[in-house]
Amino acid sequence: MNGNENKALNTSNSATGNATNGPFEKVSKWMKESITLKLLSIGLLILLMLIPVEMVQDLIRDRMYNQNNVEAELRSDWANAQQLSGPVLTIPFDRIIRSTSGKSKGEIIDRKRLVAQFLPEELDFDVEIANKVRHRGIYNVSLYSADALITGSFAPADLDFGYDEIEVKWEESMISLGISDSRGIQEQINLRWDNKEIPFSPGNVRTKLFTNGVQCKVPLSADEQVRFQIPLSLNGSSSLNFLPLGKTTRAHLHGDWPDPKYQGAFLPDEHSNSEAGFDAVWKVLDLNRSFPQRFINDPENLHQSSFGMALFIPVNEYKKNMRSAKYAVLFITLTFVCFFFIQMINGLRIHFIQYLLVGLALCLFYVVLLSVSEILGFDKAYLIAAISIILQVCLFVKAITKSAKVSWGMFIGMSVLYAFVYGIIQLEEMSLLIGSIGLFIILGAIMYLSRKMNLEKVSSASREDEL
Numbered sequence: 001m002n003g004n005e006n007k008a009l010n011t012s013n014s015a016t017g018n019a020t021n022g023p024f025e026k027v028s029k030w031m032k033e034s035i036t037l038k039l040l041s042i043g044l045l046i047l048l049m050l051i052p053v054e055m056v057q058d059l060i061r062d063r064m065y066n067q068n069n070v071e072a073e074l075r076s077d078w079a080n081a082q083q084l085s086g087p088v089l090t091i092p093f094d095r096i097i098r099s100t101s102g103k104s105k106g107e108i109i110d111r112k113r114l115v116a117q118f119l120p121e122e123l124d125f126d127v128e129i130a131n132k133v134r135h136r137g138i139y140n141v142s143l144y145s146a147d148a149l150i151t152g153s154f155a156p157a158d159l160d161f162g163y164d165e166i167e168v169k170w171e172e173s174m175i176s177l178g179i180s181d182s183r184g185i186q187e188q189i190n191l192r193w194d195n196k197e198i199p200f201s202p203g204n205v206r207t208k209l210f211t212n213g214v215q216c217k218v219p220l221s222a223d224e225q226v227r228f229q230i231p232l233s234l235n236g237s238s239s240l241n242f243l244p245l246g247k248t249t250r251a252h253l254h255g256d257w258p259d260p261k262y263q264g265a266f267l268p269d270e271h272s273n274s275e276a277g278f279d280a281v282w283k284v285l286d287l288n289r290s291f292p293q294r295f296i297n298d299p300e301n302l303h304q305s306s307f308g309m310a311l312f313i314p315v316n317e318y319k320k321n322m323r324s325a326k327y328a329v330l331f332i333t334l335t336f337v338c339f340f341f342i343q344m345i346n347g348l349r350i351h352f353i354q355y356l357l358v359g360l361a362l363c364l365f366y367v368v369l370l371s372v373s374e375i376l377g378f379d380k381a382y383l384i385a386a387i388s389i390i391l392q393v394c395l396f397v398k399a400i401t402k403s404a405k406v407s408w409g410m411f412i413g414m415s416v417l418y419a420f421v422y423g424i425i426q427l428e429e430m431s432l433l434i435g436s437i438g439l440f441i442i443l444g445a446i447m448y449l450s451r452k453m454n455l456e457k458v459s460s461a462s463r464e465d466e467l
Contacts, residue, residue, distance in 0.1 A: 038343075042336050045355055046329065052363040053328040060325060060370055064318040070139045075237040078134065078143045078184075082236035083306060084125065085178030085210050085243040087191075087228065089118040089154050091220070092172050096165040111167075116159060117209070119293045121225075123152040123246025129255030131311075132235075138374045142311055143237045144257070145186070150177075150230040152246055156223045161296060173220040177230065178210030178243070184235035185214075192229040193218050208298050239263070241308030244284035247293055251282040257311055264307030265289075282307060320378045320425050325366050327421050332362050334442065335393075338413055342397075342406055354400055358393055365389040386418040417442075 097110040127148040134141050159168060175191055182202065189200040200214035220226070241264060242251050253260075256277040262268055266288070271280035284307070286292075291299035336355060365385050373381035390411060398407035420438050427434060 049359045056366045071141045074141045079235040080181045081238040083180040083241040087175045087177045090174045091116045092169045094167040120152040120246040121155040123249045125251040146234045148232040153227045176215045178213040182212045186233040239310035241306045247286045249284040254279040261310040261312030265305045266307040317378045390414045
C-alpha cells in the first residue's frame with residue numbers, strides 16, 4: 001500500500017513540474033526578459049505620446065490665432081500698413097481738333113479733356129519712426145508713429161505730347177499725395193509751394209494713381225520750376241513703404257525699432273541696426289524703374305517699384321513656443337532611452353505606467369511654458385517650466401529607483417537637454433547647424449554608454465523587470 005502511495009505521489013509531482021514549465025509560463029518569462037519586447041514597448045509608447053504633443057501644438061496655434069485677431073483689430077483701430085506715394089503734379093488740358101476742309105476749315109470741331117501727370121525731378125523722404133506698444137488683455141501689439149518731411153522739386157512742365165493744338169488749364173493744376181490709410185493722418189497737412197503754404201484736402205479727384213490720399217490746387221505757369229515741402233505726421237503698423245516717383249528718389253529712415261526688415265524692389269544702399277534702433281538710406285533713379293517721368297494714361301506697374309521696411313519680429317513668444325514643441329518627441333525619446341539604460345544597467349523595475357507618467361510630465365512642460373510665457377515672457381517662462389518639470393521627474397525617479405545617484409544623473413541630463421534646446425530656439429540662421437552638432441554629440445554619448453551593456457547578461461539579470 002505504501003509503495004502504491006509513493007508512486008502516486010511521484011506521478012503527481014511530475015505532473016506539477018510539467019505544468020510549471022508549460023508554454024504559458026515560458027511566454028510570460030520571455031515577455032519579462034526580452035530586450036526586444038521592451039524596446040518595442042518603448043517605441044509604441046513614444047508613438048502614443050504623439051497624441052498629447054499634437055494637442056499641445058494645436059493649443060499653441062489656437063493662442064497664436066487669438067493673438068493675430070487682436071493684432072488685426074488694434075491695427076485696424078490705429079492704422080494699417082502705410083505707403084507714401086508722390087507728390088504728383090496734375091495739369092489738365094484740352095486737346096483741340098480743328099476742321100481741315102470745307103467752309104468750316106479752321107473751326108474747332110472737337111475738344112477733349114486730358115490730364116497730364118508729372119513726377120518730381122527730385123524727391124527726398126526723411127522719416128523718423130517711433131515704436132508704439134499697445135496692450136489688449138495679455139497681448140502686446142507693436143505699432144508706430146512717423147514724423148516725415150517730404151521735399152523736392154518739379155521741373156517746368158513739358159506738355160508736348162505730340163498733339164497739334166492744346167489749351168492748358170494752368171489754374172486747375174493740382175498736387176496729389178498718396179497715403180494708403182488716411183486714418184493714420186495725425187495733423188493737418190500743408191504744402192509749402194515755393195513761398196506759399198497751401199492746405200491739403202481729402203481725395204484724389206484728378207488722378208487714379210492712388211486709392212487714398214490728399215490733394216490741393218497750386219498756382220503754376222509755363223516754364224516754372226518749383227520746390228516743395230510737405231511735413232507729415234502719420235500713424236501706421238506692420239510696414240512703411242515708398243514709391244520712387246522722383247527722377248532721383250532718396251529715402252532716409254531711422255527709428256527705435258531694433259529689427260527692421262527691408263523689403264520691396266530696392267534694398268537700402270546703407271543701413272545699420274542695433275538694439276537702440278536702425279538707420280537706412282535708399283537712392284533710386286528713374287532708370288531703375290519701368291515708368292516715365294510724365295504720362296497721360298496711368299502706368300499699370302507703378303506699385304511694383306515700392307520699397308521700405310517692415311516691423312519684423314524674428315521670433316515672437318508663440319513662435320518660440322511652437323519651435324520648442326517641435327522638440328517634444330526628441331525630449332521624450334531621449335528621456336525614455338535614459339530610463340531604459342537605468343533599468344537595464346541597474347536591474348531596476350520600471351513599469352510601463354511609470355514610463356507613461358514621465359512622458360505626460362514632459363508634455364505638460366509645454367503647457368506650463370505657453371501659459372507662463374503669455375504673462376512673463378518666453379525666457380522666464382522657460383526657466384520656470386524647465387525647473388518645475390525637471391524636479392517633478394527627478395523626484396519621481398528617486399521614488400521608484402530608491403537611488404539618489406540615479407536621480408541626480410537624470411537631473412543633470414535633463415538640465416543639459418533643456419539648456420541645449422533653449423539655445424537652439426534663440427538662434428536663427430545657426431539653429432540647424434548647432435542642432436545637428438548637438439544631436440551628433442548626444443547620439444555619440446548614447447553609443448558610448450551602450451558599449452558597456454551585455455544584452456545577454458542584462459536579459460538574464462532583469463527577469464523581474466516589467467514593461
